[in-house]
Amino acid sequence: MKKIMVFGGRMPDIEGQIKELNAFCRLYLAGEIETEAWMISDQDLNMAQMTVTPEVSRIKLVKVRNPYVAEEYLAVIQALYGNTHYSPDTGPFLLFGSGSFVSALAVRAAYRLNGVSCVGVRKLRWQNERLLAEKMVYSGHLVAEFQLKKRPCCLAISPGFRDGSMIQASGVEPENFTVADLTVAAGDWPRTYRCDRTIDAAGLTAAALVLAVGWGIGSRENVRQTAELALQLGGELGGSRPVVMNAWLGMEQLLGTSGAVVAPEACLVFGASGSAAFKVGIEKSKWIAAVNCDENAPIFQYADVAICGDCREFISELLQYVNREQRSGDEIVYDRNSTAK
Amino acid sequence: MKVIVCFKEAPDLERMAPADWETDAALKPDTRFVPTVLNVYDESALEMALRLRDAARGREKTTELIALTVDSVSPPRMLKNLLALQYDRVVKIESSLDLRFHALAVAKLLAAFIKTQDDAPVIFCGVRSNEGDNGKTPLLLAEMLGIPCITPVIDATLAAPDESLDVTVDIDGWRVGQRVRAPVVLAVGNVAGSSLRIPTLKDKMRVKGREPEMILPAGIDVEEIAAVMAREEELVSLKTERQKRDTAFVRGQDMAETAAIFYNQYLKKRAGI
Ligand SMILES: Cc1cc2nc3c(=O)[nH]c(=O)nc-3n(C[C@H](O)[C@H](O)[C@H](O)COP(=O)(O)OP(=O)(O)OC[C@H]3O[C@@H](n4cnc5c(N)ncnc54)[C@H](O)[C@@H]3O)c2cc1C
Ligand SMILES: Nc1ncnc2c1ncn2[C@@H]1O[C@H](COP(=O)(O)O)[C@@H](O)[C@H]1O
Numbered sequence: 001m002k003k004i005m006v007f008g009g010r011m012p013d014i015e016g017q018i019k020e021l022n023a024f025c026r027l028y029l030a031g032e033i034e035t036e037a038w039m040i041s042d043q044d045l046n047m048a049q050m051t052v053t054p055e056v057s058r059i060k061l062v063k064v065r066n067p068y069v070a071e072e073y074l075a076v077i078q079a080l081y082g083n084t085h086y087s088p089d090t091g092p093f094l095l096f097g098s099g100s101f102v103s104a105l106a107v108r109a110a111y112r113l114n115g116v117s118c119v120g121v122r123k124l125r126w127q128n129e130r131l132l133a134e135k136m137v138y139s140g141h142l143v144a145e146f147q148l149k150k151r152p153c154c155l156a157i158s159p160g161f162r163d164g165s166m167i168q169a170s171g172v173e174p175e176n177f178t179v180a181d182l183t184v185a186a187g188d189w190p191r192t193y194r195c196d197r198t199i200d201a202a203g204l205t206a207a208a209l210v211l212a213v214g215w216g217i218g219s220r221e222n223v224r225q226t227a228e229l230a231l232q233l234g235g236e237l238g239g240s241r242p243v244v245m246n247a248w249l250g251m252e253q254l255l256g257t258s259g260a261v262v263a264p265e266a267c268l269v270f271g272a273s274g275s276a277a278f279k280v281g282i283e284k285s286k287w288i289a290a291v292n293c294d295e296n297a298p299i300f301q302y303a304d305v306a307i308c309g310d311c312r313e314f315i316s317e318l319l320q321y322v323n324r325e326q327r328s329g330d331e332i333v334y335d336r337n338s339t340a341k
Numbered sequence: 342m343k344v345i346v347c348f349k350e351a352p353d354l355e356r357m358a359p360a361d362w363e364t365d366a367a368l369k370p371d372t373r374f375v376p377t378v379l380n381v382y383d384e385s386a387l388e389m390a391l392r393l394r395d396a397a398r399g400r401e402k403t404t405e406l407i408a409l410t411v412d413s414v415s416p417p418r419m420l421k422n423l424l425a426l427q428y429d430r431v432v433k434i435e436s437s438l439d440l441r442f443h444a445l446a447v448a449k450l451l452a453a454f455i456k457t458q459d460d461a462p463v464i465f466c467g468v469r470s471n472e473g474d475n476g477k478t479p480l481l482l483a484e485m486l487g488i489p490c491i492t493p494v495i496d497a498t499l500a501a502p503d504e505s506l507d508v509t510v511d512i513d514g515w516r517v518g519q520r521v522r523a524p525v526v527l528a529v530g531n532v533a534g535s536s537l538r539i540p541t542l543k544d545k546m547r548v549k550g551r552e553p554e555m556i557l558p559a560g561i562d563v564e565e566i567a568a569v570m571a572r573e574e575e576l577v578s579l580k581t582e583r584q585k586r587d588t589a590f591v592r593g594q595d596m597a598e599t600a601a602i603f604y605n606q607y608l609k610k611r612a613g614i
Binding site for chain 2: 009010013071099100103104107108112116118120130132135136138141142145146147149192193194195196197209241244247252254258259268273275276283287288289300301303305306308309310317320321322
């Protein structure tokens, strides 16, 4: 069997892909498997600083002309794959990270190489020689297992794999390849091209404390107050889909199947119903506290601590309390009568 | 310019009761009792195409808008709404196959229709759809048509003076802007403020008597598609995942007390506060 980890894009994204794919492979594709790493980028990747994966036996480096023009990356993948024929039981697997760019490469590469693809894979197992891939479907409500019958098998993993090591592959010299024909499908396409770094979800995904607001937060002003609370507590702010679609928060702050997947020590959720799609974004948190005015809100099913009530009032009280405590420096012993109400 | 928007309607899953998620022998939960809604990304795509058409108005060239779906279930209400919003054609390719997880088959049916069009189109899709969450159809469609695909698109505007489009994409922390021309597939991602406009009564009156087109897959062997589907992959299980935490309710006499208890007994020990 053989597996090929395909890394694409720019730094630091590639580094993130290495970590998540290593974590995935350690769980589901470890052991006696011949492993290659293909690194495709428009940047000059400094392999001396880059640490790939423990068991990798070959590293192939290819440079493309433009960052993030999928057609160029696909031409490279096709060229590197070549005409090798593998028997079904020898694989190979082409593995891609969870980001939208590389996930799309998985699907298109499978089509070009006459294989099969699956996006958002969170588990892989063999049962009686059958390869089964597990992923979330129905917007996170259900878990499906698919038997994948063709090869190559191009898998893009689900977000949320972490702690993959970056151990240096010892004694493996990266080989540089050039792919002659990078002309993309439609002649003069694209006509102009610009690529800028934007804010990404990195702060959010690395945070130890996440505050998540849902539609029940009610207004932009209340979101601002929650941001203040986040600042006081040293946490990062995220939100549900309705909140970002209404531009109360930036799109990079979206939590859930279509946004960031966080795994902080603590996650505070204010006014989110706890839909399946949102849950995917926060369920890896070690501890979850939720405030919702509806006692039967699904969010309470997976919260460690629940507060039934108006989240705006709660936020405002908590903010006042935290401010007072931080001013005095000591713990305040709560005295009901001293609080003007 | 010809713009084709591929859209799908699916059951509103947030309205499902927990018991409805039990699946039957065909590995299908019973979604008959919840209303059907537009896939969220497709809603943005349909609105984006309308905005392109609005922007192109007053220029010499016309924009033809086609809304296209492969479906067996959806009620005619949404299709009629699209006519009222002045989609020139609303086409439904009827299929009785279980296509929930078969983006390849959906893409084949869409591609077959698109190939019958004379002009090179701009094709809008969403990045992902219920119920399958496949995230594949626009990519496979582009491969089948041999044209580029850009994903996930967050903005597309008309670039004067020709028919190029300025397309913006958000890729994992990079914002990419590019000028492209038809034919191209644009897969629309999360776009703030892109709810589909609602037709007025007047809009609806104007298209009274017009019906969406229902067509059968042209020149395609549906049996063959089913056979290809079965050779590639197969759904073997579909389940709910229940992992309930032990929930402690915090209740003070008023919100101020609740906040204080919460802070001192729970929050303080976490996250290094
Ligand atoms: C394909 C697809 C992908 C999706 N991806 C995502 C995703 O990545 N992330 C995501 O979040 N959603 C996603 N969604 C949307 C998701 O299905 C839900 O619609 C969404 O998560 C609901 O957000 P919400 O909980 O903020 O809003 P609502 O469901 O409207 O819930 C608001 C909650 O606030 C409570 N509330 C109201 N007022 C107050 C108050 N004053 N105090 C306390 N509580 C109050 C209400 O009781 C309610 O529970 C996706 C949907 C689809 C179809
Ligand atoms: N049955 C369908 N009819 C028309 N378009 C579809 C259909 N299914 C999927 N699509 C398009 O493909 C996108 C991605 O869907 P999927 O690959 O199923 O996740 C959707 O957002 C739609 O634009």
